Amino acid sequence: MEFELKILGSSSATPSYNRNHTAQILTIGNQLNLIDCGEGTQMQLMRYKVKHQRISNIFISHLHGDHFFGLFGLLSTMHLQQRTTPLTIFGPPGLADILTLQFKYSNTHYNFKLDFQELDTTVHQQIFEDKYITVHTLPMQHRVSCCGFLFREKPKPRHLVKAKLPDFLSPPQLVRLKNGEDILDETGNILVRNEDVTSEPSRSRSYAYCSDTRYKEDIIPYIKGVDLLYHEATFLDNMLERAVYTYHSTAKQAATLALKAEVKRLLIGHFSARYKDLTPLLEEAKAVFDNTHLALEGKTIGILE
Amino acid sequence: MEFELKILGSSSATPSYNRNHTAQILTIGNQLNLIDCGEGTQMQLMRYKVKHQRISNIFISHLHGDHFFGLFGLLSTMHLQQRTTPLTIFGPPGLADILTLQFKYSNTHYNFKLDFQELDTTVHQQIFEDKYITVHTLPMQHRVSCCGFLFREKPKPRHLVKAKLPDFLSPPQLVRLKNGEDILDETGNILVRNEDVTSEPSRSRSYAYCSDTRYKEDIIPYIKGVDLLYHEATFLDNMLERAVYTYHSTAKQAATLALKAEVKRLLIGHFSARYKDLTPLLEEAKAVFDNTHLALEGKTIGILE
Numbered sequence: 001m002e003f004e005l006k007i008l009g010s011s012s013a014t015p016s017y018n019r020n021h022t023a024q025i026l027t028i029g030n031q032l033n034l035i036d037c038g039e040g041t042q043m044q045l046m047r048y049k050v051k052h053q054r055i056s057n058i059f060i061s062h063l064h065g066d067h068f069f070g071l072f073g074l075l076s077t078m079h080l081q082q083r084t085t086p087l088t089i090f091g092p093p094g095l096a097d098i099l100t101l102q103f104k105y106s107n108t109h110y111n112f113k114l115d116f117q118e119l120d121t122t123v124h125q126q127i128f129e130d131k132y133i134t135v136h137t138l139p140m141q142h143r144v145s146c147c148g149f150l151f152r153e154k155p156k157p158r159h160l161v162k163a164k165l166p167d168f169l170s171p172p173q174l175v176r177l178k179n180g181e182d183i184l185d186e187t188g189n190i191l192v193r194n195e196d197v198t199s200e201p202s203r204s205r206s207y208a209y210c211s212d213t214r215y216k217e218d219i220i221p222y223i224k225g226v227d228l229l230y231h232e233a234t235f236l237d238n239m240l241e242r243a244v245y246t247y248h249s250t251a252k253q254a255a256t257l258a259l260k261a262e263v264k265r266l267l268i269g270h271f272s273a274r275y276k277d278l279t280p281l282l283e284e285a286k287a288v289f290d291n292t293h294l295a296l297e298g299k300t301i302g303i304l305e
Numbered sequence: 306m307e308f309e310l311k312i313l314g315s316s317s318a319t320p321s322y323n324r325n326h327t328a329q330i331l332t333i334g335n336q337l338n339l340i341d342c343g344e345g346t347q348m349q350l351m352r353y354k355v356k357h358q359r360i361s362n363i364f365i366s367h368l369h370g371d372h373f374f375g376l377f378g379l380l381s382t383m384h385l386q387q388r389t390t391p392l393t394i395f396g397p398p399g400l401a402d403i404l405t406l407q408f409k410y411s412n413t414h415y416n417f418k419l420d421f422q423e424l425d426t427t428v429h430q431q432i433f434e435d436k437y438i439t440v441h442t443l444p445m446q447h448r449v450s451c452c453g454f455l456f457r458e459k460p461k462p463r464h465l466v467k468a469k470l471p472d473f474l475s476p477p478q479l480v481r482l483k484n485g486e487d488i489l490d491e492t493g494n495i496l497v498r499n500e501d502v503t504s505e506p507s508r509s510r511s512y513a514y515c516s517d518t519r520y521k522e523d524i525i526p527y528i529k530g531v532d533l534l535y536h537e538a539t540f541l542d543n544m545l546e547r548a549v550y551t552y553h554s555t556a557k558q559a560a561t562l563a564l565k566a567e568v569k570r571l572l573i574g575h576f577s578a579r580y581k582d583l584t585p586l587l588e589e590a591k592a593v594f595d596n597t598h599l600a601l602e603g604k605t606i607g608i609l610e
Contacts, residue, residue: 014382015348021378039378040345043320063410065381069374073326073344076370077319094410101406105368105399107449144412 001029001132003153003205004302005228008044010269010295012212012234012248013066015040017276020297021066022269024230025050026151026207028133034058034074035149035209041070042077048298053083057128059135060091061211062121062146068095072102079110086113090128090135092121092145121147124222138222140213142247148211150222153204164197202305208263211270214244215253220261227303229258230295233268233281251281255288269295306334306437308458308510309607310533313349315574315600317517317539317553318371320345322581325602326371327574329535330355331456331512333438339363339379340454340514346375347382353603358388362433364440365396366516367426367451373400377407384415391418395433395440397426397450426452429527443527445518447552453516455527458509469502507610513568516575519549520558525566532608534563535600538573538586556586560593574600 004027009020021038025045032055034041045052052074060068068091078087089095096116103109117127119137122145128135131154138148157178165174169192173183183192208223211232223229231254235243243250251268258266266289271278278294285292293301309332314325326343330350337360339346350357357379365373373396383392394400401421408414424432424442427450433440436459443453462483470479474497478488488497513528516537528534536559540548548555556573563571571594576583583599590597598606 013385015351015378020348039375040348043325043345046320063407065378065407065411069378069381070344073320073370073374076374080318092410094406098403098406098410101399101403102368102370105397105403105449106370144410 001305002027002302003207003305004300005207005230005267006048006050007267007269007295007297007299008041008048008050009038009297010271011038011066012232012270012272014273016273018297019271020044021070022211023070024209024295025055028151028153030054031056031130031132033135033151036061036067036211037070037074038066039069039073042074044297045074052078053081053085056085056087057135058087058089058091059149059209060089060095061140061148061209062092062142062144063094063098064142064144064212067212072099075099075110075114076108078112079108083110083112086115088115088117088128090117090119090149092147093118119147121145124219136222138208138210138219139216140210141216142212142214146212148213148219149209150206150226151208152206152226155204156201158194158198158201161197161199166192166197205303205305207303210257212248214247215249215257217257217260220257223261223263225262225264227264228267228301229261229263229265230267230269231257232270233285234270234272236275236280236284251284252288255285255292258289258292264291265301266292267295267301268292306610307332307607308512308610309605310512310535310572311353311355312572312574312600312602312604313346313353313355314343314602315576316343316371317537317575317577319578321578323602324576325349326375327516328375329514329600330360333456333458335359336361336435336437338440338456341366341372341516342375342379343371344374344378347379349602350379357383358386358390361390361392362440363392363394363396364454364514365394365400366445366453366514367397367447367449368399368403369449369517372517377404380404380415380419381413383417384413388415388417391420393420393422393433395422395424395454397452398423424452426450429524441527443513443515443524444521445515446521447517447519451517453518453524454514455511455531456513457511460509461506463499463503463506466502466504471497471502510608510610512608515562517553519552520554520562522562522565525562528566528568530567530569532569533572533606534566534568534570535572535574536562537575538590539575539577541580541585541589556589557593560590560597563594563597569596570606571597572600572606573597
């Protein structure tokens with residue numbers, strides 16, 4: 001199953017050097033999740049040939065413009081292009097108010113069902129679950145209510161080793177084997193031992209999105225060992241004071257968190273407009289955590305099972 | 306003095322074929338006026354090297370997203386880039402509500418004074434005046450409150466013919482001559498006859514912006530003879546029924562209005578996403594009014610004095 005992140009934008013505050021505002025697409029199987037939606041996101045989706053009609057969930061971290069001003073236009077385009085599939089938007093308090101007021105003045109009644117899920121950004125809790133994944137909030141520390149998101153695949157079924165499977169097993173028995181059960185006979189004795197005919201399940205992949213926030217170690221238990229951590233790195237560490245003052249992080253801090261949380265890979269983004277060349281940010285982070293990459297527009301990061 | 310229109314976008318409803326949503330910059334002297342502000346306008350301003358800090362007035366025709374969803378981001382960027390110059394926004398009822406709610410949730414307090422001027426879109430009236438120009442509303446007929454805008458230079462002073470000017474004239478007397486007065490002696494007799502020492506003033510230029518609207522002849526008296534008319538032409542005339550139903554116009558209708566209003570030049574825009582090639586729209590309009598042009602992104606139309 002596909003588990004892939006696509007970067008649509010990674011500029012903080014003001015768009016600059018052709019870097020667009022924050023937006024990412026996380027594809028898990030057939031499901032597209034949009035994470036944040038800065039201005040111009042619908043154009044970026046077109047540019048990278050991502051079909052917006054396939055997006056089923058939108059996650060908005062906070063109500064600063066560079067993270068959600070593209071939402072109005074995207075919803076409007078979905079409506080004008082005859083979307084009928086329901087859409088769920090997860091966001092902080094206020095987002096529903098803002099959208100409702102705009103619908104009122106534009107006299108808009110969408111063709112599709114729009115479900116708002118208002119988030120408590122101060123806690124770590126599950127906000128979404130389907131057959132394959134769960135999504136939890138990650139409390140951030142920013143100037144307004146803000147949370148990150150942790151996407152995690154659910155535990156997967158064990159693999160059946162076909163060469164070792166007896167012929168007499170029925171489909172329900174195969175399901176039980178996949179779920180880790182032994183197959184018993186009528187008297188309760190083990191007929192087929194699970195470990196003899198199955199192998200370990202594929203691992204469950206995970207992605208943590210942390211933006212915008214001050215450096216914040218108390219989220220480490222939640223993101224421990226994730227396959228991919230996106231963490232904002234608005235500034236270089238020589239601007240640490242400014243980072244603290246504006247409730248942002250430095251590249252060094254992002255890498256330190258990645259190191260302490262023992263994540264597999266780090267992606268930094270939300271770059272300040274003062275950095276035309278992003279190499280110093282990358283180098284600063286890599287000095288602490290080598291497997292760091294820049295969240296450049298158009299970049300795709302697939303995570304293998 | 307410069308009188309120049311720059312097209313930043315001309316796509317209707319949904320952005321398509323790299324055509325952005327409606328936005329235009331009308332430069333009159335040192336003053337930049339932004340007319341409508343679709344999503345991505347701040348990026349288009351950057352692309353065409355228009356300094357947003359020089360914009361003093363923003364005119365929003367109506368509250369459909371393709372005409373104002375870029376406003377939030379542009380204002381935010383003005384604020385983040387330390388604007389201190391006051392800004393006036395002219396727009397229909399509701400715009401102030403929408404912006405105020407966003408400021409509340411993003412906890413934003415702008416560095417610069419933002420003045421909202423709520424428009425009555427149903428009447429033709431003056432909404433702005435300075436030393437050089439006036440701006441009037443043009444009532445449109447659309448699905449929500451909507452008006453166009455008529456920009457007109459004020460009558461200009463007469464030119465002094467230096468070779469014919471007597472030496473003895475004082476600066477106040479020269480001003481009176483420019484204003485068309487004769488210069489009298491102490492007894493009230495004509496000392497210098499105006500027409501002997503001055504020539505006709507430069508003409509006053511004008512620009513009418515009409516979007517979005519059904520074909521509407523009752524605005525002809527207001528736009529009669531303007532130098533440049535921008536009129537929406539969402540559809541070809543073979544979709545007239547759809548144009549009427551959606552409160553839009555066809556290219557033929559735009560040209561018919563230009564012809565009847567005896568304007569000097571017509572610019573058509575607000576193209577439906579169904580037209581990848583815009584040539585048929587241009588040809589349809591030119592068949593009725595030859596001096597028609599497409600409102601293509603990046604195009605600049607200067608009007609000479």
